Amino acid sequence: MANTNSYLLKVDDLKTWFPVRKGLMRKTVGYVKAVNGVSFAIKGGETLGLVGESGCGKTTVARSIVRLVPATAGEVIFEGTDVLSADKKRLRQIRKDISIIFQDPYGSLNPRMTVGDIIGEPLKVQKGIRGSELDQQVAMLLSKVGLAPEYINRYPHEFSGGQRQRIGVARALALRPKLVICDEPVSALDVSIQSQILNLLKDLQDEFGLTYLFIAHDLAVVEFFCDVVAVMYMGRIVEQADSQELYHNPLHPYTKALMSAIPEVDPKLRGKRQRLSGEVPSIMNPPPGCPFHPRCPLAEKVCEAVEQKLEEINGKRHLVACWKSREH
């Protein structure tokens, strides 16, 4: 790796396993290896996109970084501190600097708090802002995410799904964090609001030098938004490259399949989408060798036997974990 100092966040060989228990004694009979050796780094002011199939471990990566779930192994270095071994005091500081926009907007908003309280609380607690200044800041945040300031006294259930998601965005931005982890921040939003939120996140990045870890399954959104994109499959990163490079030159068969499955906004192209054949394998008993081989059109005998490491292929910072892809 290059000069580590320019990286705001560095994740090294992160593993998060959930024990599977059975029987009366709740004996551990195996593990869901949700995150199984993930490494990446994000430079200050840049955006790394994390994409991949449902259940591949994206949210678990996010939650492990801020210790909302305990990691099993690995390192998470934020501004030079190892987050996973930080003491309580330092962790509190880190959680001020890293905020998360959660995937499930409803589950993450307290139903008994008004929107004003939800967004204002971190400002009050962490910054001691009160009274009319607090109201002003909350109103400003609300209008930034496209909600009328009059909404300030309403409760979460009085909003539509997309509006709730925007409340989550406003709350995450309130404290001007350094790193924002966006877990599917716009997938519940319609295109117009989606574009507005993405533009807003971009503006804030320019204005405050924010850094983003951007989790999504919409490849079009990721292309627009991210500098670097990492593709995850069953707890691992299988391909990573600069956004432009990845879209023009996808190498891993899984990445290619993901790209061709995107629906086109054209009824004439109905039914032309390519499908990934085969089933998502059980994460408890992952297939030997390359975890993608049972669904891979290029798979050969070796793929069943030998696990592939993420390696650079062409000196263009393009990494891939597939020997077939490296042949070209």
Next chain:
Amino acid sequence: MGDNGKLLSVENISTHFFTEDGVAQAVQDVSFSIKNGKTFALVGESGCGKSVTALSIMRLIAGPQGKIVSGKIVFDGKNLLDLKEKQMRNIRGNKIAMIFQEPMTSLNPVYTVGNQIVEAIRLHQKKGHEQAWADTVEMLHKVGIPDPERRVSEYPHQMSGGMRQRVMIAMAVSCQPKLLIADEPTTALDVTIQAQILDLLDKLQEQNGMSILLITHDLGVVAERADDVAVMYASRIVEVAESKFLFEKPLHPYTQGLLRSLPRLGISAKRLQTIAGTVPDPLHFPTGCKFHPRCPIGNSDKRCQSIEPGLRQVCDGRCVACWYAPGYKTEQEKKNTN
């Protein structure tokens, strides 16, 4: 069966919320109908009233604040609004099932997903526990959940966001409903699983002649799957058309804006196009056409600013609510030209 192969017709429904700050007219005078075995899509910006429309059909608008103030919802020849709550309970989850927008609000955190689906099946079908359990595992498998035998005994919090959404889908289709209301059913899903789910819905449609009310903001999905589309803006429907015509030639300026603001792969731009401004708050709707403040034509037009255009048929099978849409005429104008 309903008339002309129509399974559901929503007629002039208005749903309001009586809040401390005033009356929020979340749905105003909305009408549309869904044919047997067809997919009808409802699209529109966040907050325009899509979910409230769906919840009105299910009669799940939470009182005392919320109320369906007028209109009819005719399903299978019966006005649902006339039914007793007990009769409605027999229809809900059985003949009409709904996939809710937020899975966590409709999954009970203290029961395993298997128990929840089994309970839903046994509530409406005469099946033993074992049979229902086997059906559940099979259904989880069909919605693409790996390891269904193990997953069936998991609690919702042990699953990823997309898995929970698929559990919801499995639960909704487990009773083979005649009408499936799917409120953003695939937002948390990546494209490959999305395709798989939509294929599954297609198959159910073919096998059971199920109709689908598909609520989504994903115009790609609409283009690929819907037979007909209604576009909603600020509590009203502003355009209805067969989906192939809508994408070919959107008539309402709002629909045109929506189509322009789609992010597309390979077209990298510094910024995404947006429709300037936001959906107005139902407590403070503008006068005239509600879209006029954001409309390139309407924002400087007297008529648009003062009189709201109703939804009218402009040509075969196409309806729109815009003074400037080609072919849009008032009754008076129609008489004059004849």
